[in-house]
Amino acid sequence: MKISSITGWLRRVFNPRELAALAFLSSSLAIGVIVTVIERSDPERFADFRVIEGAVSPPAPANLAAVGTSGLVDLNSASAADLELLPFVGPVTAARIVAFRSRHGAFSSLEELARVQGIGRRTVSRLESHVVLGPTTAPR
Secondary structure, eight states: OHHHHHHHHHHSSSSSSHHHHHHHHHHHHHHHHHHHHHHHHGGGGGGGGGTTTSSSSOOOOTTTTBBTTTTEEETTTTOOHHHSSTTTHHHHHHHHHHHHHHHHEEEOOOGGGGGGGTTOHHHHHHGGEEEEOOOOOSSS
């Protein structure tokens, strides 16, 4: 079977985009096979690229009291940096939570969080398993 007959068949079966995708996937597979063969023949060649367990530790939260041993963030004592550790909370939202808390006092229920600009009921329900409400001794 000639190569020209194979390429002709490929052009009849696949459109140009599909041929490009097929070429990309084939070359990726070939590179993976080559790397695997080289690594098995000389394991030390890729030693620098292996993951070293425990080489990097996550950054410690700024306020250890706000992030308890359970990993939950206390909405009533967390700093903006601590709040940014939460999913769906970026720097702007964290600053809004801190500002809301300083204006209105400590949160007495998680539903109060929905009163913060940019946080809706859906976000509150997503945060439920990540936050706790500490003492609400701040004046209301």
